[in-house]
Amino acid sequence: MDNTILRTEALHAYYVLDVYGKQKILKAVNEVDLAIQENEIYGIAGESGCGKTTLLKALAAAVEPPLRVMSGRVTYRIAGEEVDVATLTPEEKRKLRLEYIAYVPQGSMSVFNPVARIKDTYRDFIESHISAGSKAEAFELAKEHIVELGLPIKILDAYPHQLSGGMRQRVTIALATLLKPRIIIGDEPTTALDVVVQRGVVQLLKDVQSRLKNTIVLVTHDMGVHANIADRIGIMYAGKIVEEAPTEKIFGAPAHPYTQYLINSLPKFGDKTPRESVPGAPPSLANLPGGCPFHPRCPHAKEICKQEMPGFTQVKANHRVACWLVGEGQHGQAA
């Protein structure tokens, strides 16, 4: 049985820039195959500049110049049918947002109009998505929704600057989930927050997900958050997913050298053994090295790593890795 709700096939999304008359191409998403299942929390981890935010834009059908989808496709499964996002009209895309797919960004200050009260922002959202007859009803719904999520009702009368960062982020999540979307996309939703507040926000996301039985795609560079919330994790490096596995496997038995470095460099309480960073620095997306993009930093690089990008090897069921050191590197499809 196929439970895939969100799928990408050989997706390439590049930024095509014009720098003083010369074309410059940033390969931000470079051949990504994902098959995100219904009712799972899928984590995407990677460093800044690895293309994870661009991937989210493509998933949310928010591709705007200079970003372009060069090849491959993104499909949603809506009411049992696979729909290619590229075939949707702008009006259809607008309708899908919030009702089918919602987006929670990092900086929640820019979500709200700074001179409008929270309830006015709510009203705007509701009016643009619900037909005129049920507006008062919808506003009641918004109030109920806020209480349900454990937020104080008085925030509706507040201006955005009067709320703390954590409260603002929780209100953003409340707003994003008001119309019960099937997919929530979170781009570093907890990154700018303090740890205690971060825990509260993660708690809220988990609550929402278990109540709506929907899907969350969560991007963050914080491996601790992934360990806490994600069911499966994809590790992204230089525009590619290099490893994908259930969370326990990523932390317990990482197979790609990059993932191994990433996991082993995390400091742990009660363990002061020296930890090493990944040597070198991440490559520029405008000037990727040939072969496997990690080879200049990889201590185990072989000759073939410099020549050719490895395909996926299925290490175990649900665990695939793109590395020449592991298996023969046949091109596998998304699990």
Next chain:
Amino acid sequence: MDKLLEVENLTKTFTLGSVLSRVKITAVDNVSFFIKPAEIFALAGESGCGKTTTARIIMGFEHATAGAIIHSGKKEARNEKVWFTEGIQAIFQDPFSTFNPLRQVERYFFETIQNYKLAKTRQAAIDRIDAKLRLVGLSYEDLAGKYPSEFSGGQLQRISIARALLTDPQLIIADEPVSMVDASLRMSIVNLFKKLRDELGVSVLYITHDLATAYYVCDRIAIMFRGDIVEMGTVEQVLMAPKHPYTQLLRASIPEADTARRWKEEIRLSDTEQDEYLRQGCRFAGRCPRVMDICRTTPPPDFEVEGAQVACHLYADTRLG
């Protein structure tokens, strides 16, 4: 005991609001701690706890409302700017805004050399710069003629550290030095602090919200909450066996990279920071799971509990002498 830098009863109040609705916020409230030579000391807490304000006062960017900074036993140290800043150097959070993008990175090095008259000839200056850069794994050649945009965040942060080392300081104040650096490069910066401590005897005041790296690199730690130090001791004492309910909450809220230790129970969040600053007794009383009547009226004094200093009424029987 040898003390390199001592902070004594430091207090800083800010006034918020307009003329008619003025509120006084005590950002740093009677804070005292000291740093020993060749020690990495962490000042940790969430945003708005006063850790950065404390550091800014030590560096001289803010004036304290009350209290003193004592450097190498000299109380008036702050007024002797050159001597003071030669001994205490700083690096900052965002490596991209530390450096002017239109200025070659080496200019900063030559400027510091000039300010402190550290070399007589250009060659002597370059030798000194090169020696410091080699400590952080770079060299003068890597830097010469380049602009900040030609380096990664991790490299710029190491360049900042090399710049701070030019004056042979005894103490480096590092305000969130790794929070803007990529996860895969973070440990290279943190390991550098260890190396400076162990090989050069430099102390570091490590200001952070990241308790996991603090545990990894620091010797002692002070946890701040809404302007107060609530708990202070070695990292083993404070982070492995936290005593103050706030430290316990903080410690339990850190997402650990361990799938076996996911969060289970729910927590309460504060709605606004201001209420907590203005609270009469213990500022954590509104959220504390073990709150007592006395907590709402009287600010807790410091108690000594198993070698650590804890400001909490729960430990009233073990009063500090």
